[in-house]
Amino acid sequence: MHVRKECRIWVDDNARIVKTQGNLFDKELLDKLFHVLFCPVILSIFDEIKKLTKDNPGIHIPAVNLSSKYINGYFHYFFKRESNGLILWVIKDQTAETNYKLIRLQPEMEKKLKRETERFLLSRRNCNYTDE
Amino acid sequence: MLSHKLILTGSYGVGKTSLFDRFLYNKFSSKYLTTIGVNVDKKVVNIDGRQLTMIVWDIAGEVTQDKIPNAYFLGASAMIYVFDVTRASTYEHMISDIDFLKAKLPKGIISIVGNKIDLVDEQFIQTELKTQAPLPWDILTSAKTGEHVEELFLSIGKKLLNRS
Numbered sequence A: 001m002h003v004r005k006e007c008r009i010w011v012d013d014n015a016r017i018v019k020t021q022g023n024l025f026d027k028e029l030l031d032k033l034f035h036v037l038f039c040p041v042i043l044s045i046f047d048e049i050k051k052l053t054k055d056n057p058g059i060h061i062p063a064v065n066l067s068s069k070y071i072n073g074y075f076h077y078f079f080k081r082e083s084n085g086l087i088l089w090v091i092k093d094q095t096a097e098t099n100y101k102l103i104r105l106q107p108e109m110e111k112k113l114k115r116e117t118e119r120f121l122l123s124r125r126n127c128n129y130t131d132e
Numbered sequence B: 001m002l003s004h005k006l007i008l009t010g011s012y013g014v015g016k017t018s019l020f021d022r023f024l025y026n027k028f029s030s031k032y033l034t035t036i037g038v039n040v041d042k043k044v045v046n047i048d049g050r051q052l053t054m055i056v057w058d059i060a061g062e063v064t065q066d067k068i069p070n071a072y073f074l075g076a077s078a079m080i081y082v083f084d085v086t087r088a089s090t091y092e093h094m095i096s097d098i099d100f101l102k103a104k105l106p107k108g109i110i111s112i113v114g115n116k117i118d119l120v121d122e123q124f125i126q127t128e129l130k131t132q133a134p135l136p137w138d139i140l141t142s143a144k145t146g147e148h149v150e151e152l153f154l155s156i157g158k159k160l161l162n163r164s
């Protein structure tokens, strides 16, 4: 059983954290996380994220139907975003150094970007050929 | 010391994170890791003997800028609107996007930037891009080669310093 501590965060005009109290994680981590808080999904899981420890197997938040897995020292979160398909979040577990990392991988967007760029480059090449 | 918040905006995949990484850490990766939420970091720049802290926000790309959460604009002084010179889909909403951003930051500086110029030639820029871009750009950059990246940020810094 873990005891819930009161958590407070003070922010300045630039939404940067100036002081924190009663958090599981240090100011540096919160500083990084805070900027994604405005993203509603993260906002909704933030309280859960704060509760995580390295012994935690992962969390499930029914409100956003977010599932997570703890694999090889990483918390993996999966959720859907409007029209953009699956997003995979990886939160690196380096609890010992209290230094977490958020990464978003979005294979579908990657494909889309590649396709658009290649189409352009190909069309340029064709038009150079016809110029010759 | 004076500090100003600057936001990188524009569609997905245009190179916001790459410009951020180039300016702040002088690095580039060809791997595409789309941003969720925001990356924030700061850099102290020296402009004509004066110091300025630039707090740069690299946000997740949206096809149209009205999707950006309102809270992101809090306390911002400048915005960089990035488009990808190779993808018309990234500049087709430019007029409405810029109108929207101007309304969000009436007193802010907005810079229009075409990125990835390493992928095109001068002829393309002078003919096709010039006629297709809905508004004139302020600067063309390549996060990959670093071309004009420093100039972009420093010119904004200069405007910010001259205003205050």
Ligand SMILES: Nc1nc2c(ncn2[C@@H]2O[C@H](COP(=O)(O)OP(=O)(O)OP(=O)(O)O)[C@@H](O)[C@H]2O)c(=O)[nH]1
Pocket (backbone or CB within 6 Å): B010, B011, B012, B013, B014, B015, B016, B017, B018, B019, B029, B030, B031, B032, B033, B034, B035, B036, B059, B060, B061, B062, B115, B116, B117, B118, B119, B141, B142, B143, B144, B145
């Ligand atoms: N050739 C070339 N590729 C670039 C340049 N800038 C960015 N890229 C590539 O374009 C892709 C997308 O770049 P990002 O910087 O992640 O784009 P972004 O605007 O941050 O995208 P989101 O975070 O999804 O909004 C990556 O594969 C980059 O390597 C450039 O100047 N030249």
Ligand SMILES: [Mg+2]
Pocket (backbone or CB within 6 Å): B016, B017, B018, B033, B034, B035, B058, B059, B060, B061
């Ligand atoms: Mg990005």
